[in-house]
Amino acid sequence: MKNCTLLKQLEISTHIHILDLINKTSSKHHLSDLQTQQIQQYYKQPSSINTFLELYSLSQLRCDCVKYLQIVDEINDQIHAYFQTQTTLIQKIIAQERKSQSEPEPMQIEDDEEQINKNNNQDDPIQQEDPQLQQPSQQTNIPCSQQQPLNTQQTTQPSQTIEDEICIPNSVKLKYRRINTGPSEKEAKCEYCVCQGKPPIEQDNLIQCLLCLNYLHFNCISKSKESFDKCYKDMEFVCPPCVLKYMDHFNKIQNSLVPPSPFQQIGQINHKAFNFPCDQTIINIRCVRQENKINCEEITWPDIGELFLNQKKIQDFKPLINNHSLKKRKDDHILTTEVLPQNCLQIKECIPTPDQRSQYRISLGHLYFLGVYSIEQFNAKQLLDNIINQSENWMNIEQCQDFISLYLNKHQADDIKVDSITVQLTCAITFNLMNTPIRGSLCQHIQCFGLENYITAMYSMQPRKWRCPLCKKKLFTIQIDAYQYAILNTIKKYDIQVNEITFDNNGQIVNENIQKLLNLDNLPNYAIKNNNRMINLEILSNETNNIFYKLQIVKTKESINTSPYSNTLQNVINNMMLSSNQHLRSNSYANFYANNYYINQMKLQQQARMEEQQKFQQNKSKIGQNHDSAIIIE
Numbered sequence: 016m017k018n019c020t021l022l023k024q025l026e027i028s029t030h031i032h033i034l035d036l037i038n039k040t041s042s043k044h045h046l047s048d049l050q051t052q053q054i055q056q057y058y059k060q061p062s063s064i065n066t067f068l069e070l071y072s073l074s075q076l077r078c079d080c081v082k083y084l085q086i087v088d089e090i091n092d093q094i095h096a097y098f099q100t101q102t103t104l105i106q107k108i109i110a111q112e113r114k115s116q117s118e119p120e121p122m123q124i125e126d127d128e129e130q131i132n133k134n135n136n137q138d139d140p141i142q143q144e145d146p147q148l149q150q151p152s153q154q155t156n157i158p159c160s161q162q163q164p165l166n167t168q169q170t171t172q173p174s175q176t177i178e179d180e181i182c183i184p185n186s187v188k189l190k191y192r193r194i195n196t197g198p199s200e201k202e203a204k205c206e207y208c209v210c211q212g213k214p215p216i217e218q219d220n221l222i223q224c225l226l227c228l229n230y231l232h233f234n235c236i237s238k239s240k241e242s243f244d245k246c247y248k249d250m251e252f253v254c255p256p257c258v259l260k261y262m263d264h265f266n267k268i269q270n271s272l273v274p275p276s277p278f279q280q281i282g283q284i285n286h287k288a289f290n291f292p293c294d295q296t297i298i299n300i301r302c303v304r305q306e307n308k309i310n311c312e313e314i315t316w317p318d319i320g321e322l323f324l325n326q327k328k329i330q331d332f333k334p335l336i337n338n339h340s341l342k343k344r345k346d347d348h349i350l351t352t353e354v355l356p357q358n359c360l361q362i363k364e365c366i367p368t369p370d371q372r373s374q375y376r377i378s379l380g381h382l383y384f385l386g387v388y389s390i391e392q393f394n395a396k397q398l399l400d401n402i403i404n405q406s407e408n409w410m411n412i413e414q415c416q417d418f419i420s421l422y423l424n425k426h427q428a429d430d431i432k433v434d435s436i437t438v439q440l441t442c443a444i445t446f447n448l449m450n451t452p453i454r455g456s457l458c459q460h461i462q463c464f465g466l467e468n469y470i471t472a473m474y475s476m477q478p479r480k481w482r483c484p485l486c487k488k489k490l491f492t493i494q495i496d497a498y499q500y501a502i503l504n505t506i507k508k509y510d511i512q513v514n515e516i517t518f519d520n521n522g523q524i525v526n527e528n529i530q531k532l533l534n535l536d537n538l539p540n541y542a543i544k545n546n547n548r549m550i551n552l553e554i555l556s557n558e559t560n561n562i563f564y565k566l567q568i569v570k571t572k573e574s575i576n577t578s579p580y581s582n583t584l585q586n587v588i589n590n591m592m593l594s595s596n597q598h599l600r601s602n603s604y605a606n607f608y609a610n611n612y613y614i615n616q617m618k619l620q621q622q623a624r625m626e627e628q629q630k631f632q633q634n635k636s637k638i639g640q641n642h643d644s645a646i647i648i649e
Contacts, residue, residue, distance in 0.1 A: 021108050025101060026064050029074055029094075033058055036093050044086055054083055054090075067108050071098060190417065191549070191556035198223075198230045209255060209275050209384065210235045224254035225550060226261075226456075226491060235277065237305055237382065246311040251457060251554070253491065255384040258312055259301045261491040263348060263479055265398055266299055266390040273360065273387035280380050285317070285364035287385075293354045295389040300349040300360070305382040312489050313480060314346045317364040318377045324353060324360050334367075334375035347478035360387060395474040399467060403451065406541035408495050414549055415498030416522025421555040422461055423520045435525060436461060437517045440503060443484050444468040448507070448514070452499040455483045455490040456550045461518070463496050494549070497542040498522075505533050 037058065041051040057076040064070045074094055078087035098105065198221055205221065207229040220233035231254055237243035256275045260268055278287040300322070304315040316322075322330040329351055335344050362385060367377045393401060402408050410418070423433045442449045442465035452463030464484055473479050481490040499516070502524070506513055509532055517525040524530045535543055 021104060021111065022064060022067065022070065025067070025104055025108065026070055028101075029070065029097070030060055032097055033074060033090075033094060036090050036097075040086060040090050040093075046086075050083075054086065057083075057087060066112055067105060074098075189556070191421075191552040193553045193557060202230045205230050205232055207256070208232050208235050209277055211274065222252060224257055225251045226253050226257045229254065242305065242382075245307050246305055247308075253312075253489075255303055255305075255311075256386075257491065258303055259384065259386045259388075261481075262301055262314065264402075264481065264493070265393050265474065265479070266348070266350075267393065268299075268388045269391050270389045271386065272298060272389060273385070275384045275386040277382055277384055278362065279382045280364055285320075285379075287362055289360040289385075289387065290358070291360070291387060292357055293389070294356070295354065297350060297352050297390065297392075298354055299388045299390045300351070300385070301388070302346075302348075302362075302383055302385045305384070306378065309343060313343075314348050314478060315343075315383075316346050317362075317383070318344075318379075319367055319371070319375070320362065320364040322349070322360075322362050324351060325355055325358055327353065329353070334371070334377050336375055339376070345478055395470050398474075399470050402466065402470075402493055403495070406539075406545055407547050408493055409497055409539075409542045409545060409547065410494050410549055411541070411545050411547070412497050412501070412535065412538075412543055414547075414552060415496055418549075418552055418555065419461055419518045419522035420520060421552065422459070425555060425558055433520065435517050435519050437515050438462055438499070439515050440499070440506070441514055442468050444472060449499075449503060452496045452503065453493050454485075454496065454551075455488055456492040456494050457488045457554075458483050458486055458494075459551050459555060460486055463499055466493070466495070494551075495542075497538055500542070501533060501535055501538055502529060504537055505529060508534075 034055070037051065037055055041054060046054070054076075057078050059073070064073070075091050076087045076094075078084055203221065207227070208231040210232060221230045222233050222236065223230050233243070236255070237246070259275050272291045272293055273289045276287075276289065278285065301314060302316050303313070304310040304317075306315070316330075316332050318332065318334040320332045321328055322332070330349055335341060364379070366379075367375070371377060419436070423436060438461050440448055440452075443462075444464060445468050447465075449463065449465040449468075451466035453466045453469070454460065454463050462485055469484070473481065482488065483490055502516055505511070506529070511529065511532075513526070513529070516529065519525055524533065
């Protein structure tokens with residue numbers, strides 16, 4: 016009865032709060048009474064509630080209309096925040112539900128029943144009155160070697176905290192969250208854009224790089240939204256300067272002789288010259304093409320053209336024939352030693368003849384980015400040592416455990432209950448035990464592959480395509496998993512015959528023997544604790560908190576429209592990447608583009624409305640002039 020009273024109390028307060036939220040949000044977005052009633056139809060008050068999980072699930076607004084999708088998402092976010100404020104009451108409800116489930120059926124005499132209930136109360140830690148046991152559990156930062164080993168019951172039936180059951184984010188979910196609040200006044204100048212901070216000719220929309228976090232002019236990266244979607248749709252945006260910088264880890268950039276510069280065919284010719292000084296004996300020339308997802312991340316030269324350095328041809332670009340088996344020509348960066356103190360680099364994209372167009376695959380009119388760099392070259396052994404010895408390449412123990420926890424929590428948000436995950440300790444390349452487990456900075460999988468095997472394979476490959484063998488994402492930077500690194504060292508030290516490891520939803524090792532023997536003394540200090548930024552942790556944290564900031568385009572303060580509808584429109588644009596309750600929406604990115612369509616329609620309607628108002632004001636002014644001052648114009 017007590018549980019029913021508490022649940023009913025929470026149900027009534029939640030219903031009142033939801034109706035209040037709908038009215039406040041509708042008035043915030045200046046909606047009419049009819050539109051407010053339409054939004055209220057998306058909330059259906061439950062007739063009967065038996066558990067808190069049912070109350071939480073049925074309290075969310077289900078919206079199938081793109082027009083109100085953003086407003087409904089905003090209301091759902093506030094509903095979710097309201098449940099977080101009711102944690103104390105929710106804990107009591109959950110505890111009562113567990114107590115009612117654990118009570119045995121009344122089939123014994125009274126004395127035996129009392130004894131059984133007494134034993135059950137002793138075994139169930141939630142029914143005890145210790146306040147420390149009733150608090151929501153949080154991610155611990157204690158090293159694995161210092162934590163108590165898991166018992167057999169926890170291994171077979173992993174316990175789940177109250178926060179996990181009610182889907183309330185804990186400190187781990189919020190620790191790495193990054194919300195893009197827009198550029199500052201200094202960032203809005205775009206000093207690191209490919210135009211080197213020059214003001215754009217058209218609308219100065221800005222877009223932020225995921226790696227360097229610098230803002231660039233959207234018009235400098237792509238000439239249209241359609242061409243941008245071909246390269247970065249459903250992908251994290253990485254700016255061309257970062258793509259060229261991390262193109263080849265065996266050739267590390269020291270200085271930029273020619274910063275990444277755009278060039279594109281204008282009329283019937285595409286020819287550009289770059290003058291630069293150089294005091295090095297070798298230079299590296301790189302180029303990418305903004306055409307599709309592959310060409311914007313890999314070296315791509317013009318289909319037909321020539322490259323000159325100091326009036327001497329150093330490269331001739333020839334197209335593939337139409338029936339060639341390759342989908343893409345094997346372009347590679349260019350290394351040359353024919354440099355002078357003062358150099359002139361010229362690139363020319365030739366115009367094909369009609370016969371060449373019919374026989375070869377030639378694509379014209381694309382935007383290219385070319386850069387010239389002085390480099391430091393490594394062999395396989397030098398690169399291996401360089402990666403291991405750099406502290407910024409290590410994901411520390413705490414981050415690794417949080418990565419596992421966020422990964423599992425992300426799947427729980429998709430209505431899939433995951434208590435543990437098993438990871439292979441063998442390399443995906445050689446199928447032997449790894450020595451140094453790594454993944455890419457954009458990889459969102461726990462499984463790793465061996466650094467030594469990967470470097471050896473890439474050293475003998477031409478051209479080199481630095482991509483993850485598991486998820487095929489670009490390896491702009493390499494990330495060493497210190498947690499799995501310590502586990503592998505423990506297995507090899509004690510000669511344990513294990514090829515896989517299982518982690519629970521807190522990132523802890525399920526295997527008791529490895530948990531007891533795990534030693535972190537052999538790890539460098541920066542592998543145990545550091546302040547490195549981990550992009551994949553940020554992405555997982557944002558997705559766990561239902562925030563998608565990929566492909567976000569913002570406007571600077573100077574270009575904000577001062578129309579009467581600017582506040583509402585700007586709020587929609589700034590929040591269009593927010594998506595509450597991921598399990599209610601099957602495809603967030605499809606909705607993102609649907610929202611874009613809706614926003615464009617809003618802009619067109621707003622422009623038409625403003626034009627009508629201007630015409631109406633002009634007509635009223637004319638009428639006022641013709642009838643002396645008899646008509647008062649407001």
